Amino acid sequence: MPERQRHGASIGQPxxxxxxxxxxxxxxxxxxxxxxxxxAHAVMAVSAVARGRVTHLDVAAAEAHPGVVAxxxxxxxxxxxxxxxxxxxxxxxxxxxxxxxxxxxxxQPIAVVIxxxxxxxxxxxxxxxxxxxxxxxxxxxGAGEIFRPETVGAGSATDEGSxxxxxxxxxxETRIEATYDTAAQYHNALEPHASVAAWDGDRLTLxxxxxxxxxxxxxxxxxxxxxPENIHVVCHYLGGGxxxxxFIAAPQILGIMAAKLVGRPVKLVTRREQMFGPVGHRxxxxxxxxxxxxxxxxxxxxxxxxxxxxxxxxxFIEPSGILSRHLYAAGAIATTHAVSRADxxxxxxxxxxxxxxxxxxxxxxxxxxxxxxxxDPLEIRLRNYAEVEPITHRPFSSKALRECYAQGAARxxxxxxxRQPRQMRDAxxxxxxxxxxxxxxxxxxxxxxxxxxxxxxxxxxxxxxxQDMGQGAWTVLAQIGADGLGLPITQVELRIGDSNxxxxxxxxxxxxxxxxxxxxxxxxxxxxxxLAELAVNDRASPLYGAGNAGVTAAxxxxxxxxxxxxxxxxxxxxxxxxxxxxxxxxxxxxxxxxRKTYAMHAHGAVYAEVKVDPDLGQIRVTRLVGAFxxxxxxxxxxxxxxxxxxMIWGVSLALxxxxxxxxxxxxxxxxxxxxxxxPVNADVPxxxxxxxxxxxxxxxxxxxxxxxxxxxxxxxxxxANAVWHATGVRVRDIPITLDKLLG
Amino acid sequence: MSFPITxxxxxxxxxxxxxxxxxxxxxxxxxxxxxxxxxxxxxRGQCGACTILLDGVRVNAxxxxxVSHDGASITTIEGLAAGxxxxxxxxxxxxxxxxxxxFCTPGQILGAVGLIQEGQTGGDxxxxxxxxxGNLCRCGAYAGITDAVLTAHAAMSGPDVLPGRQLAEDxx
Numbered sequence: 070m071p072e073r074q075r076h077g078a079s080i081g082q083p084x085x086x087x088x089x090x091x092x093x094x095x096x097x098x099x100x101x102x103x104x105x106x107x108x109a110h111a112v113m114a115v116s117a118v119a120r121g122r123v124t125h126l127d128v129a130a131a132e133a134h135p136g137v138v139a140x141x142x143x144x145x146x147x148x149x150x151x152x153x154x155x156x157x158x159x160x161x162x163x164x165x166x167x168x169x170x171x172x173x174x175x176x177q178p179i180a181v182v183i184x185x186x187x188x189x190x191x192x193x194x195x196x197x198x199x200x201x202x203x204x205x206x207x208x209x210x211g212a213g214e215i216f217r218p219e220t221v222g223a224g225s226a227t228d229e230g231s232x233x234x235x236x237x238x239x240x241x242e243t244r245i246e247a248t249y250d251t252a253a254q255y256h257n258a259l260e261p262h263a264s265v266a267a268w269d270g271d272r273l274t275l276x277x278x279x280x281x282x283x284x285x286x287x288x289x290x291x292x293x294x295x296x297p298e299n300i301h302v303v304c305h306y307l308g309g310g311x312x313x314x315x316f317i318a319a320p321q322i323l324g325i326m327a328a329k330l331v332g333r334p335v336k337l338v339t340r341r342e343q344m345f346g347p348v349g350h351r352x353x354x355x356x357x358x359x360x361x362x363x364x365x366x367x368x369x370x371x372x373x374x375x376x377x378x379x380x381x382x383x384x385f386i387e388p389s390g391i392l393s394r395h396l397y398a399a400g401a402i403a404t405t406h407a408v409s410r411a412d413x414x415x416x417x418x419x420x421x422x423x424x425x426x427x428x429x430x431x432x433x434x435x436x437x438x439x440x441x442x443x444x445d446p447l448e449i450r451l452r453n454y455a456e457v458e459p460i461t462h463r464p465f466s467s468k469a470l471r472e473c474y475a476q477g478a479a480r481x482x483x484x485x486x487x488r489q490p491r492q493m494r495d496a497x498x499x500x501x502x503x504x505x506x507x508x509x510x511x512x513x514x515x516x517x518x519x520x521x522x523x524x525x526x527x528x529x530x531x532x533x534x535x536q537d538m539g540q541g542a543w544t545v546l547a548q549i550g551a552d553g554l555g556l557p558i559t560q561v562e563l564r565i566g567d568s569n570x571x572x573x574x575x576x577x578x579x580x581x582x583x584x585x586x587x588x589x590x591x592x593x594x595x596x597x598x599x600l601a602e603l604a605v606n607d608r609a610s611p612l613y614g615a616g617n618a619g620v621t622a623a624x625x626x627x628x629x630x631x632x633x634x635x636x637x638x639x640x641x642x643x644x645x646x647x648x649x650x651x652x653x654x655x656x657x658x659x660x661x662x663x664r665k666t667y668a669m670h671a672h673g674a675v676y677a678e679v680k681v682d683p684d685l686g687q688i689r690v691t692r693l694v695g696a697f698x699x700x701x702x703x704x705x706x707x708x709x710x711x712x713x714x715x716m717i718w719g720v721s722l723a724l725x726x727x728x729x730x731x732x733x734x735x736x737x738x739x740x741x742x743x744x745x746x747x748p749v750n751a752d753v754p755x756x757x758x759x760x761x762x763x764x765x766x767x768x769x770x771x772x773x774x775x776x777x778x779x780x781x782x783x784x785x786x787x788x789a790n791a792v793w794h795a796t797g798v799r800v801r802d803i804p805i806t807l808d809k810l811l812g
Numbered sequence: 813m814s815f816p817i818t819x820x821x822x823x824x825x826x827x828x829x830x831x832x833x834x835x836x837x838x839x840x841x842x843x844x845x846x847x848x849x850x851x852x853x854x855x856r857g858q859c860g861a862c863t864i865l866l867d868g869v870r871v872n873a874x875x876x877x878x879v880s881h882d883g884a885s886i887t888t889i890e891g892l893a894a895g896x897x898x899x900x901x902x903x904x905x906x907x908x909x910x911x912x913x914x915f916c917t918p919g920q921i922l923g924a925v926g927l928i929q930e931g932q933t934g935g936d937x938x939x940x941x942x943x944x945x946g947n948l949c950r951c952g953a954y955a956g957i958t959d960a961v962l963t964a965h966a967a968m969s970g971p972d973v974l975p976g977r978q979l980a981e982d983x984x
Contacts, residue, residue, distance in 0.1 A: 085906060092914030093902040095849025095889035099915060102848035110843075187843060188834040259853045259861055259950045260915040308851070308915030309950050341854040539912030539951045710909045710953060717952030742858040742948060749945035751938075753954040 077552035078623075080771075083706035084558070088306070088543040097306045101263040101338045103276040108265070109138055111183045111327045111337035112190040113320060114197045115346070119175040119412040119735025120381070121203035130196040131182055136189030139331050140197070141181040143167045147329045150294025153319075154382075157291070159224050160284060162415055163383040164319045165347065166292075166326065172201065173382050174414045175736040176346030178319055181327050183335060206412040206735035210250075210353050210378050213409050218379075221406045222388030222423050223578075229394055231460040232401030237370030240400070241361025243441050249358070249430040251389075251803045252727040254351040255740075256419055257747060260308020261341060262348050264324035267334035272299045277321045280310045281575040282534040282568040285317040292322065293329075302568035307538040307576075312418035314538070315577045318348045345728065345740035349417030352377045352387045354426045358434035366444045366452040368399035373431065375406045380415040384408075387416060388423030392782070393431060394460050395668060396509050397453040402460055412735045418577065420718055421778035424510055425785065429722060429803055432506040432786020437799065445488065446505045446790060447478060458668035466663070467765035469698035470507070470672035476759050477696035481676035490797035499680040501691075502795025508673030508697060508783030510579055512765075512774035514659035517574030517584040519546075521554060521592035522652040523600055527625050527640035529554040529561040531592070535573030535585040536566060539714075540777050541707035542581060548703055549586045549771070553593025555622025556639075571654065579671070579775025582703060587769045588657030595653025597622045600639060603646045610642065611635040663767045671774040673697035673761075675716065677787035678754075681795045686807035690720050690752070690788055696759035700774035705760055708776050712758035715780015721748050722781060723788035724804050817882040821845065822891025830878060837881060838862045838873035841888060849889035849918045853948070860947035863919035863926070864888050870926025872946075889918035892925070900967040901925050904960035912951035923947045924961045928968055935962055 091097040116123070128140045139145075146167035153164035165177050172179065182193035207213055221227050238244065258278075265276040273293070279285040282302050290297040307314065324337030339348070354377045361370035373393040379385055390404035419425075439449040454471065457464050478484065486503045487493065493501035519533035531550035537543045542565060551558040564570060574584045601620045604612040604627055612620055612627055612635065620627045628636035643650065678692035693716050702708050725746040729738045739745045758780075765772045785803070792810070793799045800809045815830040826845060838855075841847040841864070853861035855874045862873040865887035892899045901924045904910070911917040923944060933939035940961045941954070949957065 086909065088914070089906045089909075089911075092911055092917050093889075093898070093905050093921060094893060095847075095918050097914055098848065099851070101852070102842075104843075104846065186832060187839055188832045192834075257950060258913070258915075259859060259948065260851070260913070261853070306914060309913045311950070338852070341856070341858075539914065541912075706909055710912055710956060713955050714912060714952030717954065741856065742854050743856075747948060747950060748952070748954070749948060750941040750954045750957060751945040753941070753952075756955050 079548040079551040079558045080703055082548065082704065084544055084548065084704055086541060086544050086707065087547055088537065099260055099306050099308050100265060100276040100278050100304060101336065103265045105265065105267045105334040107333045109183050109185060109331055109333055109335050110187040110190045111181050111324055111335045112194040113178045113323060113337065113343060114180040114182065114194045114199065115176045115343050116172045116179050118172055118201045118203040119206040121172050121201050122170045123172060123179050123199050124202050125200040126180055126197045131193040134189060134193045134196055136185040137193040138183045138185060140193065141167060141183065141327055141330050143170050145330065147326050149292050151291045153292060160316055162316060162417065164322060166319055166322055174346050174380060174412055176343055178323055178347060181323050181337065183327050183331050208411045208413055208730045208735045209732060210355055211376055211409055215376065215407050215409045218384060218386045218406060218408050221386040222391065225388055225391055228405045229460060230403035234370050234372055234401040234403045237401030238361045241369045242364045243438065244361045245434065245438050245441060246359045247434055247437055247801060249356045249433060249801045249803065251354045251426040251429060253353040254419060254726045255345050255728055255745065256311040256313035256349065257344065257742065258309030258311055258313060261339040261344060262318055262320050263338040264321040265334065265336045266325040266328040268328055271295045273325065275300065275302045275325060277302060277317065278304055278307045278314050279317055280315045280536050280538060280577050282536065283572040284575065286568045288317055300568065303566065304536060305566040307536055310538040310576065311420045312422065312577060313348045315418055315575065320347055341742060342740045345737040346414040349415065350728065351419035351426065352379065352416035354387055354389050356389055356430040358430055360434055360438045362438055362442065366442050366449045368397060368453050370401045371397065371399035372403045378409050378411045380413050381410045383415040385416045387426060389427035389430065391423045392427045392509055395458045395670060396431065396455065396507060398455040398459050399453065421510060421781045424778065425722055425781045428506065428782040429785040429789055432783065433789050436790045436793065443488065447474060447483060450474065450507055461668060463666065463668040466667035466669045466767035467700065467763050468672060469761050469763040472761050473672055473674040473696040473698050476761055477674040477676050477694050480757065480759060481694040483676055490794050495680060500683050500795040502679050502791040502793065504677045504787040504790030504794055506675050506783035506786030506790065508675055508779050510671050510779040510782060512583065512669040512671055512700065512768050513578050513580045514769065515574040515580045515584045517588045517657040518571040518654060519585065519588035519592040520571050520652055520654050521550065521596040522650050523554065523596050523639050524650045525640060525643045527560065527638055529556045531561060531589055532564045532570045533573040533585055533588060534565065534568050534570040535581065536576040538576055540581060540711055541704060542585065544707060545582055545703040546585055546589050549589045550593050553590045554597060556625050560625060579777045583769055583773040583775055584657040586703065586771055586773055588655050590771055591655025591657065592653055595655055596651055599651040599653055600642055601627055604637060604642045607645060609645060611637055659769065667767045669768050671697065671699035671779050673779055673783055675783035675787045677784065677791045679788060679791040679795055681792065681810065686810035688724055688792060688805065688807060690754045692754055693784065694757045695780060695784065696761050697779060698761040698763040699776045699779065700763050700765040700768055701772035702760055703773065708760065709758045711776045712780045713756050715778060716756060716784045717748055717753055718781040719784020720752065720788060722803065723785040727804050815879045817879060820885040822887060833879050835878045836874055837876040837878050840878040841873065847888050847890055851915055851918060860923060861916050861919040863923045863947060865922055865926055868929065870923050889921060892921065901964040904964040908956040908960040908963065910956035910960040911953050916947060916949045920947045920949065920957055924964060927961065928965050935965055937962060
């Protein structure tokens with residue numbers, strides 16, 4: 070299906086992934102695929118208790134096993150230059166690196182066995198047979214002291230609101246109050262956290278999956294007391310991150326320590342069941358929504374309170390209430406967060422942190438209000454459409470949400486939806502329900518840098534330590550670079566995924582393409598300006614005297630703006646100047662003035678159809694239509710895949726994922742991929758993602774908003790609402806499973 | 813104790829002396845034969861990232877002990893294309909963007925080859941989804957995977973299987 074969304078020669082084109090061939094032939098090397106000479110294998114032992122200390126490890130038994138090289142425990146673990154509990158920046162989370170015998174959560178690393186083979190290391194780890202001095206644990210939401218955290222998410226305000234909530238509630242003609250629970254979730258990227266580490270004196274070469282190469286390099290430099298430039302992190306391909314690889318985690322660092330201990334390269338790969346603890350998760354939440362509205366559905370008050378939990382030893386607070394600060398207009402708004410501590414691994418950012426869990430609660434509550442008012446779910450959303458950002462009253466930099474609602478509704482056939490539940494059945498007698506949810510995610514930017522080079526052979530080179538974890542950076546950054554350099558994309562080489570390149574920021578928070586793309590565009594423009602400088606000052610050039618602003622770059626040539634027939638190839642300009650190349654660096658960051666003036670968010674509308682077996686309660690999503698507006702789309706082919714992926718995460722949040730913790734032991738009871746359910750192919754319906762056109766002149770010069778996370782928002786709520794519409798049963802305990810419909 | 817075995821891997825006879833009976837086919841390929849295309853996502857048969865063709869049948873290589881398969885013929889992702897010519901399933905995955913991060917992709921592709929050869933699904937998307945459900949994709953590329961398998965099925969079925977060909981045209 071050819072698409073035509075032409076913005077430039079490359080930007081806007083539905084190009085196939087440039088890294089695709091490597092991925093379909095097995096040529097793409099992921100971290101655990103590297104094998105330096107002399108490699109030893111390391112396997113972690115993890116704690117079976119959630120609180121206490123390790124009193125005994127049978128190190129002798131492990132060491133006696135043939136092939137075992139060493140056992141790393143707190144007794145002999147290499148000293149660190151800095152405490153792994155030091156929090157010197159907002160993205161530093163406390164790490165368990167065998168510095169003492171304490172246990173703070175189940176599955177915490179307690180030892181590492183290094184051996185000649187993986188089999189010997191695995192057996193050695195089993196032979197350690199740890200004994201513990203364990204203490205009583207608490208892992209339940211709301212158990213123990215509940216307190217107000219200093220901040221939520223990545224430094225956002227804990228409480229924020231506007232207007233007089235009590236007055237808004239008093240003025241309401243209809244009020245609802247409902248409490249929604251969302252489950253603890255684990256990222257479970259298919260690629261386990263791994264490191265292949267090789268030391269050469271005080272220089273480290275590391276193959277490890279990370280969404281932020283320079284942040285990883287900085288953390289490691291601090292922990293090992295070496296300059297960042299001594300650390301070379303390579304990650305050309307990352308097998309899924311979703312936030313769990315945003316910041317280097319304890320198992321990855323233990324592999325580096327093991328390599329130091331044994332004085333040879335070491336590979337440590339986290340086992341799947343070990344990923345339920347030391348590499349982060351999305352914490353469970355309990356959200357109370359109090360809504361007040363006038364009879365026509367206009368919200369007079371919106372009160373969104375979140376209770377969540379964090380670890381005993383560190384803080385990450387799932388910011389579920391943040392989206393209520395910018396999504397719906399209301400006379401008065403209050404968003405508040407509270408937290409309790411538990412004997413669990415520290416939660417962390419997970420795809421749409423806050424927005425995902427918050428969205429399902431808000432979208433459910435809005436439909437509960439619509440039912441009271443006998444309003445169509447779309448109508449109540451339109452009546453509370455935020456024309457400006459509700460609390461700050463800032464205008465939106467762009468907002469095509471109304472078009473998203475309309476295009477999605479038309480495609481889905483929403484107008485035919487009966488108001489009351491249990492009205493539709495399919496030919497097999499299954500109950501059919503339709504639901505709607507609004508999607509929203511901030512259009513943030515981080516800071517990044519890129520370098521662009523134009524070479525004597527007329528080709529271009531773009532370099533930045535950005536990361537492709539499947540979103541398509543290998544392709545879209547080349548597209549942006551190609552247009553920036555005025556070259557066909559086939560003439561542009563892209564280098565990413567290597568910490569020796571300029572700081573590429575973080576592939577996370579839906580900021581990657583906006584940040585790195587802006588840096589690449591600026592770098593490319595700088596390189597063209599440097600090239601033009603050579604030409605316009607060269608009497609032998611047909612561009613002589615045109616002035617730097619008087620030339621344009623296209624198809625590998627610079628041409629006079631006022632007379633395109635007078636042009637010269639990049640190679641000719643460089644050759645006559647006796648140069649092998651020109652290069653420039655460019656920065657990517659949001660413009661502070663614009664970001665103060667405007668509220669910047671992507672939006673969307675997701676329509677879901679579910680079918681429910683009236684006797685068994687089995688729920689199937691049978692249709693999903695999402696319409697999203699996220700500024701300029703660099704590659705519609707890949708953006709559609711991002712939306713699909715996000716929407717499938719929405720299906721997963723609504724119906725599947727639920728980490729079950731044993732309240733007595735604090736252990737995850739379903740810590741494997743057979744019992745911790747994520748959607749399989751058969752769970753995923755026919756899907757459609759509509760790319761709604763949106764031009765944003767403020768968000769950044771290219772007009773890019775992020776698309777990586779928005780798909781999960783809206784979708785989960787749409788499914789919850791569709792389940793109600795099919796059955797008449799409102800389930801407020803997410804995920805919605807068949808037992809909750811039958812109960 | 814050592815265990816000599818001979819396998820035909822991607823058409824090449826490989827003789828290996830295993831020093832350890834615990835070595836799985838997956839670890840043999842990845843750690844001893846430098847064929848890292850098959851991935852380890854769970855090491856217990858739950859994710860499908862290690863799917864290979866063992867004597868033409870799709871299996872989880874993490875659940876197969878190497879010593880049990882002396883004499884077997886194995887196809888991994890590295891051996892699927894004929895030189896520069898992609899296998900129809902590979903080409904279809906590329907065309908339909910049936911992957912994002914790519915980690916599950918070798919397993920998805922080998923699983924799809926096995927599924928199509930089993931001949932149980934025809935061109936029915938529902939049966940393809942069911943048949944591909946042993947291969948998890950956390951990025952959520954299932955829509956592209958299903959379309960890719962349908963397209964490849966049609967391409968591999970030849971001109972005499974008209975319904976499949978029709979589906980391919982619909983998908984395109």
